[in-house]
Amino acid sequence: MAWLTAAGTLGVLALVALIAVLFLYFGPGPAARDGDQTVVALPSGSGVAAIGARLKQSGVIRSADMFRVAVSLTGADRRLRAGEYEVPSRASLATVVNLLVDGKVVRHYVTLPEGWSSAQAVDILMRNEVLTGEVETPPEGSLWPETYEVMRGDTRASVIARMKRARDDRLAALWAERSPDTIVRTPEEAVILASVVEKETAVAAERPRVAGVFTNRLRQGMRLESDPTIVYGITQGRPLGRGIRLSELQATTPWNTYRIDGLPRTAIANPGEEALKAVLNPLRTDDLFFVADGTGGHAFARTYPEHLANVARWRAIERQKAGLPADAPPPAVEGAVPGVPNTSGADAEAGSPPPGQAVITVNPASAR
Numbered sequence: 001m002a003w004l005t006a007a008g009t010l011g012v013l014a015l016v017a018l019i020a021v022l023f024l025y026f027g028p029g030p031a032a033r034d035g036d037q038t039v040v041a042l043p044s045g046s047g048v049a050a051i052g053a054r055l056k057q058s059g060v061i062r063s064a065d066m067f068r069v070a071v072s073l074t075g076a077d078r079r080l081r082a083g084e085y086e087v088p089s090r091a092s093l094a095t096v097v098n099l100l101v102d103g104k105v106v107r108h109y110v111t112l113p114e115g116w117s118s119a120q121a122v123d124i125l126m127r128n129e130v131l132t133g134e135v136e137t138p139p140e141g142s143l144w145p146e147t148y149e150v151m152r153g154d155t156r157a158s159v160i161a162r163m164k165r166a167r168d169d170r171l172a173a174l175w176a177e178r179s180p181d182t183i184v185r186t187p188e189e190a191v192i193l194a195s196v197v198e199k200e201t202a203v204a205a206e207r208p209r210v211a212g213v214f215t216n217r218l219r220q221g222m223r224l225e226s227d228p229t230i231v232y233g234i235t236q237g238r239p240l241g242r243g244i245r246l247s248e249l250q251a252t253t254p255w256n257t258y259r260i261d262g263l264p265r266t267a268i269a270n271p272g273e274e275a276l277k278a279v280l281n282p283l284r285t286d287d288l289f290f291v292a293d294g295t296g297g298h299a300f301a302r303t304y305p306e307h308l309a310n311v312a313r314w315r316a317i318e319r320q321k322a323g324l325p326a327d328a329p330p331p332a333v334e335g336a337v338p339g340v341p342n343t344s345g346a347d348a349e350a351g352s353p354p355p356g357q358a359v360i361t362v363n364p365a366s367a368r
Contacts, residue, residue: 117237
């Protein structure tokens with residue numbers, strides 16, 4: 001009878017132990033220290049011991065040893081996923097293990113829009129609170145506009161490095177598929193010209209035609225005369241926030257294509273894929289000029305007289321939008337370049353501007 005009593009006692013103890021284990025595994029866990037959840041970041045490559053220690057340190061489990069035993073017995077130790085997790089307050093150990101196995105991580109993204117400068121890219125990264133560390137402004141045009149997934153604790157320098165690698169990879173692929181019609185001689189020249197195309201038009205369908213205009217101008221020895229290059233020389237990649245002044249139009253900088261021949265010294269933004277494709281495969285066209293058309297796009301012209309007619313139509317639209325009489329001068333921006341085209345000289349009157357002559361001096365705030 002004694003052995004029956006001992007067996008019964010052991011059975012009761014085993015049952016109690018089993019209940020205790022089940023309670024530890026399925027019962028409520030610790031309360032969150034702040035709010036109704038705890039954020040835990042598990043770095044890639046962390047082992048079971050390191051994960052258990054991180055969870056215990058964060059206050060989402062009571063015992064790192066119990067965590068190791070639980071994931072070993074359930075086979076979860078081979079399926080745990082790194083990442084950032086939001087663990088509900090009082091979540092059971094079973095819930096925590098399932099979260100890590102299912103990989104229900106919190107996802108963070110950083111987006112660099114097409115045509116944004118490297119200075120603006122740094123601004124974006126510095127505003128992102130999940131990233132860490134300082135970063136220097138990278139060379140203009142060296143980053144690939146895209147949406148990147150990041151983890152809490154990633155350094156800003158590592159994100160910049162990813163953006164640079166992505167640009168180098170995509171640029172190499174696009175360069176290999178370039179057309180013989182392209183005017184650029186190197187991948188870096190492609191980035192520079194594509195950045196100007198990117199800043200000139202937000203209409204994707206126009207980019208090959210704008211690239212065609214710039215290609216024609218460069219082949220004929222004409223200056224690009226692109227307003228965004230003036231702005232970059234003033235702000236180094238940040239918005240100007242006002243019209244371009246006459247003094248700024250006339251100022252010589254390494255980027256002001258009203259004053260210099262050929263391409264700017266560097267890119268003026270980080271161009272996207274479509275702008276690069278446009279430069280590497282420009283539209284075959286006879287166009288040499290373009291100006292805003294009032295719809296968000298541009299009117300293109302082959303000759304200077306045609307361009308002047310397009311400018312006149314744009315000015316009429318400006319007057320109409322401003323509620324001015326048809327014969328009134330176009331609305332002016334304080335300190336901006338006067339909206340009077342340069343039609344002086346025999347060459348301009350004939351509609352065939354000589355190579356390199358600055359012939360587009362309409363209001364740079366609205367026309368190119």
